[in-house]
Amino acid sequence: MTELSIVFTLNGERREIRAPAHHTLLHVLRDGLGAVEVKEGCGEGVCGTCTVLLDGEPVSSCLVLAGRVAGRDVTTIRGLGNGETLHPLQEEFVAHGGAQCGFCTPGMILTAYAFLREHPHPTRADIRRAIAGNLCRCTGYTKIIDAIAAAADRETRPRG
Amino acid sequence: MAKCTAVSRTEQLRVVGRRLPRHDAWDKAQARTLYAADWQMPGMLHGAVLRSPYPSARITRIDTTRGAGLPGVAAVLTAREVPHNTLWTDVPGQTSAVGPLRAHLQVLAEDRVRYQGEPVALVAAQTPEIAAQALELIEVAYEEQPGVFDPEEALRPGAPPVHEEGNLLARWQVRCGDVDAALARAHVVVEHTYRCHFIDHAYLEPEAGVAWVDADGVIVIRASTQVIEHFRDVAEVLGLPHNKVRMIGPYVGGGFGGKEDVTVEVFLGLLAWRTRRPVRMVWSRQESLLARPKRHPFILRYRTGAERDGTLVAQKVELLADSGAYAFLSALVLMYATVTAAGPYRAPHVAVDARVAYTNNPPTSAMRGFGAMQMVLGYESQMDQVARRLDLDPVELRVRNGLRKGDRLPIRQELDTYVAVAEAAQRAWGTLGPRRAPSTPHHRVGRGLACNLQPYGRIVWLHDWASAWVGFETDGSVVIRTGVPDVGGGQASSLCQIAAEVLGVEPDRVSIHIADSALTPLAGTTTATRQLYMSGNAVLHAATQLRRQILDVAAQMLEIPADRVDLQESSAVAPDGRRVSLVQLMRECTRLGVSRSYLGVYRAPAGDPVDLERGGGRVFPDYTFGAHAVEVEVDSETGAVTVLRHVACHDVGRAINPQSVEGQIQGGAVMGLGYGLMEEVVVDRGVNLSTSLAAYLIPTSLDVPDVEPVIIQSGEGKGPFGARGIGEPPIGPPAAAIANAIEDAIGVRITELPITPERVARALGLVTNG
Numbered sequence: 029m030t031e032l033s034i035v036f037t038l039n040g041e042r043r044e045i046r047a048p049a050h051h052t053l054l055h056v057l058r059d060g061l062g063a064v065e066v067k068e069g070c071g072e073g074v075c076g077t078c079t080v081l082l083d084g085e086p087v088s089s090c091l092v093l094a095g096r097v098a099g100r101d102v103t104t105i106r107g108l109g110n111g112e113t114l115h116p117l118q119e120e121f122v123a124h125g126g127a128q129c130g131f132c133t134p135g136m137i138l139t140a141y142a143f144l145r146e147h148p149h150p151t152r153a154d155i156r157r158a159i160a161g162n163l164c165r166c167t168g169y170t171k172i173i174d175a176i177a178a179a180a181d182r183e184t185r186p187r188g
Numbered sequence: 189m190a191k192c193t194a195v196s197r198t199e200q201l202r203v204v205g206r207r208l209p210r211h212d213a214w215d216k217a218q219a220r221t222l223y224a225a226d227w228q229m230p231g232m233l234h235g236a237v238l239r240s241p242y243p244s245a246r247i248t249r250i251d252t253t254r255g256a257g258l259p260g261v262a263a264v265l266t267a268r269e270v271p272h273n274t275l276w277t278d279v280p281g282q283t284s285a286v287g288p289l290r291a292h293l294q295v296l297a298e299d300r301v302r303y304q305g306e307p308v309a310l311v312a313a314q315t316p317e318i319a320a321q322a323l324e325l326i327e328v329a330y331e332e333q334p335g336v337f338d339p340e341e342a343l344r345p346g347a348p349p350v351h352e353e354g355n356l357l358a359r360w361q362v363r364c365g366d367v368d369a370a371l372a373r374a375h376v377v378v379e380h381t382y383r384c385h386f387i388d389h390a391y392l393e394p395e396a397g398v399a400w401v402d403a404d405g406v407i408v409i410r411a412s413t414q415v416i417e418h419f420r421d422v423a424e425v426l427g428l429p430h431n432k433v434r435m436i437g438p439y440v441g442g443g444f445g446g447k448e449d450v451t452v453e454v455f456l457g458l459l460a461w462r463t464r465r466p467v468r469m470v471w472s473r474q475e476s477l478l479a480r481p482k483r484h485p486f487i488l489r490y491r492t493g494a495e496r497d498g499t500l501v502a503q504k505v506e507l508l509a510d511s512g513a514y515a516f517l518s519a520l521v522l523m524y525a526t527v528t529a530a531g532p533y534r535a536p537h538v539a540v541d542a543r544v545a546y547t548n549n550p551p552t553s554a555m556r557g558f559g560a561m562q563m564v565l566g567y568e569s570q571m572d573q574v575a576r577r578l579d580l581d582p583v584e585l586r587v588r589n590g591l592r593k594g595d596r597l598p599i600r601q602e603l604d605t606y607v608a609v610a611e612a613a614q615r616a617w618g619t620l621g622p623r624r625a626p627s628t629p630h631h632r633v634g635r636g637l638a639c640n641l642q643p644y645g646r647i648v649w650l651h652d653w654a655s656a657w658v659g660f661e662t663d664g665s666v667v668i669r670t671g672v673p674d675v676g677g678g679q680a681s682s683l684c685q686i687a688a689e690v691l692g693v694e695p696d697r698v699s700i701h702i703a704d705s706a707l708t709p710l711a712g713t714t715t716a717t718r719q720l721y722m723s724g725n726a727v728l729h730a731a732t733q734l735r736r737q738i739l740d741v742a743a744q745m746l747e748i749p750a751d752r753v754d755l756q757e758s759s760a761v762a763p764d765g766r767r768v769s770l771v772q773l774m775r776e777c778t779r780l781g782v783s784r785s786y787l788g789v790y791r792a793p794a795g796d797p798v799d800l801e802r803g804g805g806r807v808f809p810d811y812t813f814g815a816h817a818v819e820v821e822v823d824s825e826t827g828a829v830t831v832l833r834h835v836a837c838h839d840v841g842r843a844i845n846p847q848s849v850e851g852q853i854q855g856g857a858v859m860g861l862g863y864g865l866m867e868e869v870v871v872d873r874g875v876n877l878s879t880s881l882a883a884y885l886i887p888t889s890l891d892v893p894d895v896e897p898v899i900i901q902s903g904e905g906k907g908p909f910g911a912r913g914i915g916e917p918p919i920g921p922p923a924a925a926i927a928n929a930i931e932d933a934i935g936v937r938i939t940e941l942p943i944t945p946e947r948v949a950r951a952l953g954l955v956t957n958g
Binding site for chain 2: 114
């Protein structure tokens with residue numbers, strides 16, 4: 029079994045791991061690095077639960093071979109906020125009840141984060157389209173969309 | 189318009205009724221919640237299950253030599269290595285023909301497999317890859333047997349028997365009045381057969397857990413479950429005393445009934461006990477979709493009779509459900525169907541004949557709605573067709589016939605709390621507002637309504653109870669300990685709100701420890717829409733008693749009678765504003781030897797088993813009533829259905845946390861839309877063709893509208909502060925409401941789920957081949 033040595037950045041920190049060539053980024057994050065904040069929902073790129081940001085773009089980490097992230101930036105939900113305070117998206121998920129069982133939440137928030145960066149003034153329909161690749165079985169999506177819309181409002185609303 | 193009973197205590201409540209973030213929301217938004225699969229232990233092994241590829245076969249030989257010999261494999265187990273290879277399902281109180289002793293399954297297949305995916309052997313190995321390889325090296329010789337894959341065929345003479353005792357698993361009947369005579373006299377009789385299908389719970393968190401043998405020799409199993417009481421099943425299988433197995437239930441990534449039966453627990457117990465090492469088992473999505481019980485498909489035959497003015501006179505219902513290869517909870521699911529089959533309506537003459545049969549299909553068991561939800565398609569499709577035949581308004585027909593407080597169900601259970609059928613129908617329909625115009629000339633817009641009833645709480649002769657310990661720490665913070673699994677419905681958080689209300693503290697001063705069978709007082713299953721009702725009442729009782737204990741002490745300190753002392757803002761307060769802090773009060777309690785805690789037990793009102801056929805009586809503590817109204821647009825060229833608006837109205841009695849209630853209603857309604865429009869586990873002669881989320885489609889954000897909740901608070905539920913359960917009820921109405929809206933739009937009646945574009949196109953005559 030070919031083992032690869034992979035150096036990449038995880039949430040701003042340099043990490044070096046050895047992993048068999050067939051291991052996915054999801055596998056390496058959860059079992060190799062203990063980054064269990066990344067959840068596995070289907071293992072085949074359908075549900076969006078394992079979403080992480082790769083160089084800022086949302087990807088299903090179950091479809092990315094670990095070797096592909098060498099030299100690149102990986103962001104999990106722990107990379108949002110500064111560790112002490114919550115990111116506005118996280119605050120709005122709390123305030124609006126966007127997390128019920130909570131299992132889709134990390135991937136959902138990361139998808140929303142990348143989306144809002146590109147589309148700071150989304151309509152509700154825009155948000156629906158943006159999260160269509162992240163399944164939720166508990167909420168019916170409304171409170172998730174409410175949370176994302178509220179976070180967008182906060183970002184664009186003048187302070188004071 | 190029905191009048192909603194006012195809630196007298198509303199103004200006095202400080203915490204109950206507030207839209208508060210749940211106590212676990214911050215952890216979940218930061219992904220700090222450790223779910224079952226996130227747990228790791230030093231030296232942990234990885235468990236895996238070998239499953240039958242055949243739906244019906246004899247096992248002639250199993251050779252585990254090569255699998256066991258693979259380096260890194262710690263254990264391979266077959267049925268021979270399982271001390272007691274039978275798991276039992278409790279089916280108490282049956283009065284019709286149910287084989288109580290047949291409600292069992294084999295932990296691992298012995299000489300016969302009865303469904304595709306049935307467990308045959310277990311492996312524990314150093315890595316998941318080695319475990320998977322070892323599974324491939326286990327040699328099993330199968331001899332395929334004839335199978336039966338349709339419940340009607342299964343009950344025909346000469347059908348291949350799934351079990352030796354024959355294929356009829358259970359029968360329930362209800363008789364009320366003389367249904368045949370009433371149908372003969374009725375002005376109009378509507379007769380239809382409806383079919384509904386296999387679906388999967390498809391929670392985002394597949395089944396998972398970790399087990400280890402603790403230093404004291406107790407097997408600890410930390411697994412995703414709705415039922416920590418399964419520690420008893422593990423103990424029975426291993427032949428150990430029940431007190432040598434402990435279940436810990438972490439926060440669950442969705443349950444919906446799919447984690448009510450045993451999933452990984454027994455396998456983990458077997459492997460950890462054999463290897464004496466920690467073992468983790470995580471099912472893949474494919475394994476979850478393949479191997480776990482589904483929702484029951486039903487064939488529903490309805491004959492509904494009404495007078496010229498729309499007054500219902502008779503409901504004659506024949507039901508046949510598919511249990512798949514094992515009983516699991518089928519007999520109980522069928523009873524829920526039987527009890528609710530006539531719908532939330534008054535009909536003097538009712539006959540229900542319900543049967544459930546074994547087949548070699550995937551087993552079916554609990555899923556949100558539990559038999560009652562499948563009935564809604566039947567009785568609500570019938571209601572709309574009665575309205576159509578009599579040229580009556582569909583809302584008016586439901587208001588005219590809707591059950592009211594004091595009425596009796598066909599099983600002769602009196603409804604002793606507010607019955608919101610008429611109010612919910614009117615409010616849901618009224619909220620739809622002006623009708624939208626079709627988006628193109630070939631689109632048609634239609635509207636549909638569906639009401640439902642769903643029991644909350646367990647069958648009264650199960651003598652259900654729940655316990656909770658509530659106490660103060662010396663700093664005045666509050667601790668709750670209760671064995672409640674939290675499956676994402678806010679089960680634990682609602683209990684914090686209730687304790688905070690009674691004890692006069694802010695919710696953030698309450699900590700709750702849940703779901704540990706060794707350390708938290710047992711509270712029963714998170715199923716049957718029972719936790720708020722049962723554990724909510726247990727916490728309310730415990731907190732109320734604790735309040736009494738400490739108020740006596742506070743009264744001495746404030747030198748006034750105890751009934752004049754209030755608890756608020758973490759202080760005991762006298763009417764004149766003098767106060768002692770909880771810290772001072774706790775110090776005084778300690779000095780006086782007054783306990784700072786209380787163990788509360790809530791026992792649901794119990795009853796004797798009733799005979800549904802002869803006499804009937806109370807079966808459930810109470811029911812939640814509701815109505816959904818939808819507006820759909822149908823593409824008359826493709827058959828595609830788009831839901832434009834969806835209003836979901838339920839009487840929740842009291843919304844302990846309105847945000848959680850809305851979330852339950854919206855999530856349940858969307859799951860109901862998935863059931864009605866798109867989800868289907870396709871089974872071809874016992875072979876499951878829907879074992880990936882690419883094949884088994886659940887609603888995405890683009891498939892559904894924002895569901896608009898309308899919450900009725902009658903204050904008349906049997907839960908704490910007059911609450912009713914709301915976990916299951918919202919999944920019931922959507923499929924029927926959609927079917928009714930489609931007929932309104934395009935004039936064709938769809939009687940089979942899911943209502944795919946293809947099915948609509950066929951009904952429109954757009955597709956004729958095949």
